[in-house]
Amino acid sequence: MSKLSFLEKLLDDAEVEWKALGKVTLGTSNIKWREAVRVYRYIDLTSVSIETKKIIETSVVTPNSAPSRAQKLVEKDDVIFATTRPTQMRYCLIGEEYSGEVASTGYCVLRPKKDEVLPKWIFHWVSSADFKKYVEEYQSGSAYPAISDAKVKEFQIPIPCPENPKKSLEIQAEIVRILDTFTELTAELTAELTARQKQYTYYRDQLLSFEEEGTAKNTKDTKKVEWKTLGEVAEFRRGTAITQKQTTSGDIPVVANGPLPTYFHGEKNREGETIVIARSGAYAGYVSFWNQPIFLTDAFSVHPESTILIPKFIYHFLQNKQGHIHAMKKGAGVPHVRVREFESYNVPIPTLAEQARIVAILDKFDALTNSISEGLPREIALRQKQYEYYRDLLFGFPKPEVEA
Structure with a gap:
């Protein structure tokens, strides 16, 4: 895929305007716990997986049990980015199931103006090498580094065809479609790896389950040795x-x-x-x-x-x-x-033959689930590199010249 030919074809000589995230996102609000009448799912900093960019677990909080950081109300299609230890790149897109729930003040909530930008357009730009470099430059604090919401919203992203919102969203949608293809493949491989890891744990427990002398287990899952x-x-x-x-x-x-x-x-x-x-x-x-x-x-x-x-x-x-x-x-x-x-x-x-059999099986599982030179981890790493390559290629919009 040629950067020039693909982007030139999409843009068709149209202009590109770079805007700060704060200019293409809406304001958000905090929860008023005194007026709350239901329980909420709380999206803490550890709720979002750094690897999968998805919410993996939440806790249930009430007006009486909510921690002081449980403040920010989120909606479907919000992009949340962790401003505490920001170079860890902990972020995700809020789905329907978490719309109306509450997130930590450790997140910057980016709510797109959907007539100007697609939610996934912001999501993929937050993943970009340019954004990470920006965060590294503007974070402060050595022991507990952080970046302010205001500084996050100063980061600029390109808006193709700003005078033609319909065409602009079409261009964004085409690039998002391509990038989603890579992220969905990585997500499928990650889910497969999780399943294989559970399978590995199960079989390892079974293969290494032996009956100790003097016990009375004698179950089908244990072997007397x-x-x-x-x-x-x-x-x-x-x-x-x-x-x-x-x-x-x-x-x-x-x-x-x-x-x-x-x-x-x-x-x-x-x-x-x-x-x-x-x-x-x-x-x-x-x-x-x-x-x-x-x-x-x-x-x-x-x-x-x-x-x-x-x-x-x-x-x-x-x-x-x-x-x-x-x-x-x-x-x-x-x-x-x-x-x-x-x-x-x-x-x-056990006998040496039985030991050899067990080792052969577990080594195969171990290579499949843990090896960075073979198996699923290697495949996931390759797909992630492929995504990053095409993301940077597709985000190669011309930038305005900076005056000396």
């Missing part, structure tokens, strides 16, 4: 302290207390398949799996006896028990987990 403590069947190795001076450029990740490596080291002290458990900090107890050399610091690794356990099987089992593991954390200031609790942690010992 031998249980041992991790200390009986695995070796624990503690991380080695490392200073910045000791680091050198290299390709060996340093794994400490989080899901991602912090920096790189030129030497290695772990080889093969390694289960790593973060020892302290916000990610204390987080279980990760590495099939490459790593340098271990504020964490410890688990190395199962290879004659009876497949490392990836124990990884999946511990991952499925993350809730239990988080409950093992100690310390009020800096939370931490201790090796000795893990040494006494009971794990099932």
Whole structure:
């Protein structure tokens, strides 16, 4: 799609006027709680998904229970944009089901003048790279960044054919139609990913459900196997302290207390398949799996006896028990987990063949639902990039020259 040919064809030499959002939107009102006679659904800042740009959950509030920030009445086709931590780009279009409900004062409510702009025209412009750059420039506050409603409404968007509203809305509608095609595809893939994640969780629970010795479950969902403590069947190795001076450029990740490596080291002290458990900090107890050399610091690794356990099987089992593991954390200031609790942690010992079967199934689900190089996450990322490419292409309207 050629930007010039497509836009030139749509515009047909018509003018383009850039107007501030405040000039093409209507004023809104706040709720008068003293006069309210019904319950309302409250759209808080966390109610809108950053990923899907949709309302995912709301709470029910009454005049007596409503928080002080529950003030802004919203209507169908309003675009709401979170002005608190604005670079997170939390926004959505209000649908029929939330018309007449109340939103947080942390949102700027953009109510389009529908004889000038389409609601989706504003929605897609709020998603644009230009708008995000504008927000980054005009937000204030380092610890708790925010941007005012007034400043949001100063952002300018193009209005094609301002002297011919009918043609203007037709041009907007055609561009919106194209962009909606991409967003709808992304939404479908995201819904599919959510369904697959639920399916993955269900099958993981079933596959890793074993009957402990001495219990009387004997249900179809559990399998009777031998249980041992991790200390009986695995070796624990503690991380080695490392200073910045000791680091050198290299390709060996340093794994400490989080899901991602912090920096790189030129030497290695772990080889093969390694289960790593973060020892302290916000990610204390987080279980990760590495099939490459790593340098271990504020964490410890688990190395199962290879004659009876497949490392990836124990990884999946511990991952499925993350809730239990988080409950093992100690310390009020800096939370931490201790090796000795893990040494006494009971794990099932099915046959190696059964372990291999379970690992193969769960690895496939994991790749489908989590991998950024394959599966649905990769497809969603590609479709999002495609949307952004065509959005920026279709929004390439000529801008007025700025006087020096």
